Amino acid sequence: MPRRLVSELAAHTGEPVRIAGWLHRRRELSHVTFLIVRDRSGLGQVVITEAQKARWASDLLPETVIAVSGRCVASRQAPGGAELHEPDIEVLAAPAEAPPIELWRPQLSASLPVRLDLAPLALRHLRERAIFEIAAATVAGFRSTLVGLGFTEIQTPKIVGSATESGANVFALDYFGRPAYLAQSPQFYKQTMVGVFERVFETGPVFRAEPHDTPRHLSEYVSLDAEMGFIEDMHDVMDVLREAIAGMVEAIETGAREAVEVLELELPRVRTSIPEVDFADAQALISADTGETLEGEPDLAPAHERWLGEWAVREHGSELVFVTGYPMSKRPFYTQPHPTRPASSNSFDLLFRGLELVTGGQRLNRYDDYLTALNVRGEDPAAYTSYLQAFRYGMPPHGGFAIGLERFVARLTDAQNIRATTLFPRDLNRLAP
Amino acid sequence: MPRRLVSELAAHTGEPVRIAGWLHRRRELSHVTFLIVRDRSGLGQVVITEAQKARWASDLLPETVIAVSGRCVASRQAPGGAELHEPDIEVLAAPAEAPPIELWRPQLSASLPVRLDLAPLALRHLRERAIFEIAAATVAGFRSTLVGLGFTEIQTPKIVGSATESGANVFALDYFGRPAYLAQSPQFYKQTMVGVFERVFETGPVFRAEPHDTPRHLSEYVSLDAEMGFIEDMHDVMDVLREAIAGMVEAIETGAREAVEVLELELPRVRTSIPEVDFADAQALISADTGETLEGEPDLAPAHERWLGEWAVREHGSELVFVTGYPMSKRPFYTQPHPTRPASSNSFDLLFRGLELVTGGQRLNRYDDYLTALNVRGEDPAAYTSYLQAFRYGMPPHGGFAIGLERFVARLTDAQNIRATTLFPRDLNRLAP
Numbered sequence: 001m002p003r004r005l006v007s008e009l010a011a012h013t014g015e016p017v018r019i020a021g022w023l024h025r026r027r028e029l030s031h032v033t034f035l036i037v038r039d040r041s042g043l044g045q046v047v048i049t050e051a052q053k054a055r056w057a058s059d060l061l062p063e064t065v066i067a068v069s070g071r072c073v074a075s076r077q078a079p080g081g082a083e084l085h086e087p088d089i090e091v092l093a094a095p096a097e098a099p100p101i102e103l104w105r106p107q108l109s110a111s112l113p114v115r116l117d118l119a120p121l122a123l124r125h126l127r128e129r130a131i132f133e134i135a136a137a138t139v140a141g142f143r144s145t146l147v148g149l150g151f152t153e154i155q156t157p158k159i160v161g162s163a164t165e166s167g168a169n170v171f172a173l174d175y176f177g178r179p180a181y182l183a184q185s186p187q188f189y190k191q192t193m194v195g196v197f198e199r200v201f202e203t204g205p206v207f208r209a210e211p212h213d214t215p216r217h218l219s220e221y222v223s224l225d226a227e228m229g230f231i232e233d234m235h236d237v238m239d240v241l242r243e244a245i246a247g248m249v250e251a252i253e254t255g256a257r258e259a260v261e262v263l264e265l266e267l268p269r270v271r272t273s274i275p276e277v278d279f280a281d282a283q284a285l286i287s288a289d290t291g292e293t294l295e296g297e298p299d300l301a302p303a304h305e306r307w308l309g310e311w312a313v314r315e316h317g318s319e320l321v322f323v324t325g326y327p328m329s330k331r332p333f334y335t336q337p338h339p340t341r342p343a344s345s346n347s348f349d350l351l352f353r354g355l356e357l358v359t360g361g362q363r364l365n366r367y368d369d370y371l372t373a374l375n376v377r378g379e380d381p382a383a384y385t386s387y388l389q390a391f392r393y394g395m396p397p398h399g400g401f402a403i404g405l406e407r408f409v410a411r412l413t414d415a416q417n418i419r420a421t422t423l424f425p426r427d428l429n430r431l432a433p
Numbered sequence: 434m435p436r437r438l439v440s441e442l443a444a445h446t447g448e449p450v451r452i453a454g455w456l457h458r459r460r461e462l463s464h465v466t467f468l469i470v471r472d473r474s475g476l477g478q479v480v481i482t483e484a485q486k487a488r489w490a491s492d493l494l495p496e497t498v499i500a501v502s503g504r505c506v507a508s509r510q511a512p513g514g515a516e517l518h519e520p521d522i523e524v525l526a527a528p529a530e531a532p533p534i535e536l537w538r539p540q541l542s543a544s545l546p547v548r549l550d551l552a553p554l555a556l557r558h559l560r561e562r563a564i565f566e567i568a569a570a571t572v573a574g575f576r577s578t579l580v581g582l583g584f585t586e587i588q589t590p591k592i593v594g595s596a597t598e599s600g601a602n603v604f605a606l607d608y609f610g611r612p613a614y615l616a617q618s619p620q621f622y623k624q625t626m627v628g629v630f631e632r633v634f635e636t637g638p639v640f641r642a643e644p645h646d647t648p649r650h651l652s653e654y655v656s657l658d659a660e661m662g663f664i665e666d667m668h669d670v671m672d673v674l675r676e677a678i679a680g681m682v683e684a685i686e687t688g689a690r691e692a693v694e695v696l697e698l699e700l701p702r703v704r705t706s707i708p709e710v711d712f713a714d715a716q717a718l719i720s721a722d723t724g725e726t727l728e729g730e731p732d733l734a735p736a737h738e739r740w741l742g743e744w745a746v747r748e749h750g751s752e753l754v755f756v757t758g759y760p761m762s763k764r765p766f767y768t769q770p771h772p773t774r775p776a777s778s779n780s781f782d783l784l785f786r787g788l789e790l791v792t793g794g795q796r797l798n799r800y801d802d803y804l805t806a807l808n809v810r811g812e813d814p815a816a817y818t819s820y821l822q823a824f825r826y827g828m829p830p831h832g833g834f835a836i837g838l839e840r841f842v843a844r845l846t847d848a849q850n851i852r853a854t855t856l857f858p859r860d861l862n863r864l865a866p
Contacts, residue, residue, distance in 0.1 A: 039631065040630055063826045063827035093799055093828055093829060093830075095800075096800045096801075119625075120625040120826070121822055128629075132630075133630075135588070136587070150473065152473075154565065154569070156856060156857060157857045157858075158640075159859050159864070160865075162865075171606050172606065173605065173615070174606070175604065175864060182606070189856070192866075193556070193856070195455075195554075195556075195557055196556045199473065204638065205637065207592070219592070220591060230436060367528075367529045386550075386552075386553065389554055390553040391529075392530065396498045396526060426592050431593070431611070432595075
């Protein structure tokens with residue numbers, strides 16, 4: 001008999017049916033025992049009325065892997081509207097011991113560190129697993145949107161020969177006796193590939209040796225990167241980013257519907273046009289409201305981002321807001337300055353629910369501008385030779401952005417710690433599981 | 434005027450049209466100059482008849498980034514069947530110097546090492562770029578096939594705390610003063626996630642400190658990994674693998690049609706059933722043909738794989754062939770042995786055009802079997818505690834496979850060196866670009 005998913009039971013009432021999964025929960029009443037079976041589609045109910053079988057089943061540990069054949073019967077009380085009667089139960093794999101956490105409870109009571117230590121087990125919880133179904137749909141939506149806009153997916157190396165992009169917070173490794181580093185981003189490679197494909201994206205790991213133990217920092221995370229050529233200015237990039245975010249939300253709605261229900265998520269409505277506020281104007285707005293002096297501050301503090309998030313909802317009905325024109329001093333050397341205000345950059349952050357989610361902007365594209373920018377920062381262009389090849393041989397005006405996957409899912413699910421939306425987080429202290 | 438891709442020209446004859454791209458080639462005849470413009474969609478032709486403009490254009494270096502507005506005219510001689518007349522040409526970015534290689538030639542004459550050193554430039558060649566359009570379509574086809582089969586995409590860490598999976602050929606890094614390693618595969622994590630999602634896949638980098646400088650070895654490559662639970666035996670895994678390969682080929686046909694044409698590829702026909710030969714039977718077949726004594730040899734040599742590739746075409750009309758039942762001695766500890774011949778494994782290789790492309794099999798799923806297998810190999814289960822959690826708390830029969838992306842594309846495009854199908858290869862000597 002072919003295995004059915006528990007979500008298919010209602011379509012097979014009156015038939016003999018076989019399901020398989022984990023023993024999620026057992027409820028013993030005086031004359032009947034219910035087994036709740038969990039599979040990848042959800043929960044299904046098995047009803048045992050035979051006393052001998054019920055006694056046998058009372059020895060089964062939670063998380064026992066079982067296959068159950070029985071008669072499928074419609075039932076209003078059962079999850080999904082049908083259940084299995086007169087079951088034959090086969091044990092496929094017995095746990096070595098009872099799990100130390102109760103997966104059937106609506107919420108795991110264990111603390112985050114305990115859950116992370118027990119990740120192979122804790123992630124089986126319906127709410128935990130739903131978070132990563134959201135993540136999977138997010139990445140799928142990012143990719144399909146960009147492919148639809150003519151982008152080509154690329155795979156660039158994570159082991160790099162120099163730590164030039166920022167220098168700080170980089171992991172060093174022993175590469176056949178030579179020093180090498182883990183890439184902090186695919187920035188240089190994705191720009192280079194604009195010269196080949198015009199529009200590229202990559203979804204992959206990036207590595208930051210973050211010496212901070214905070215709820216926002218990971219030393220490895222997934223970056224959704226895009227870069228595009230032949231732009232007029234950064235607004236072309238912001239338009240594509242808007243479409244990407246809308247595509248991600250739509251993919252979650254269609255591809256992870258049950259996960260949205262399990263987590264009772266309120267998905268954002270991505271407006272046709274996301275409001276945009278200039279950095280200096282944003283500072284003025286915040287100052288006017290809070291009385292703080294912000295003039296000359298080169299960046300926004302977390303509290304200011306939260307303020308802007310609330311302002312965007314209040315004034316524009318949008319949970320997303322662009323901040324543009326950040327000071328050049330806080331942006332990397334490849335950033336294009338504002339054409340008339342050279343201390344400001346043609347770059348942006350996208351805030352989502354009061355937190356920076358995306359950074360992007362227009363890049364320099366002329367070879368001479370790179371030489372000048374590196375010289376101004378006291379850097380030797382010789383250290384950038386292979387990167388600069390792209391510009392040496394003709395590069396169009398271009399720009400791009402990077403979205404932190406775990407951060408996006410954290411904002412969506414209102415997770416207070418980025419580790420809760422990372423399957424196996426890596427941080428200052430954590431290297432396992 | 435909105436920019437059009439050169440592939441769209443034929444749809445706009447008689448209209449004023451604007452295109453943009455790289456000056457791919459210039460041909461100067463006595464009364465007319467042709468500029469060939471390359472963009473992400475292909476090549477387009479611009480016709481200059483005005484003497485002064487032709488003189489001006491004769492100074493443009495190859496790879497100059499230009500935007501051209503003109504009247505679109507049907508032309509049988511032009512690529513795509515239309516060309517731009519009376520052009521207005523704007524230089525968006527001038528190269529610093531003429532490129533050292535001629536990108537317009539049908540084949541790059543430079544050697545592979547030179548091409549790799551000049552990757553940001555050399556990858557602009559139509560044939561080079563087509564290879565990576567094939568790669569992008571391959572990955573997309575892999576993912577969409579598996580999503581269609583109920584698989585969930587996962588993202589697992591590349592920095593790991595122990596080098597337990599094989600010990601050898603692992604890159605070590607300094608993790609905040611502690612030793613850590615780069616993951617050689619997502620094997621342990623994808624198995625663990627079978628306990629959560631039943632069916633998972635991952636497309637991401639893996640790292641091997643390969644001390645071999647051969648045309649087949651890279652120290653970083655892209656692995657297309659899948660793992661699935663509730664299987665009867667490894668044939669369920671092989672069926673999914675067959676579907677994945679068929680989906681990859683189909684995605685190339687539909688999503689990278691021009692690249693297939695540029696490279697004049699002969700795509701394989703993936704048969705409804707891929708022929709399968711037992712390892713010992715394969716050895717007997719080869720021995721009978723070549724006179725070699727192979728009994729007791731634990732693996733197939735490259736020449737034997739080639740022999741089997743030719744045999745499968747000859748006997749079964751298939752460019753793909755499964756070899757099953759490899760000796761346990763050559764398989765990792767988590768491999769499920771054959772139920773009646775314990776020296777043989779429930780594992781397989783998939784050969785494609787005479788080269789191993791995929792390795793896979795059924796894994797152990799019972800906790801006690803893991804303890805036994807580790808003890809037999811003289812390993813301490815304590816080193817595997819977090820991995821073993823998954824089995825400690827109930828895991829179904831499961832199996833999976835891993836496809837090397839660059840290797841697949843190399844076989845498809847008949848590349849003699851895996852570096853030719855890697856954007857920025859990493860090997861014993863190469864760390865840049």
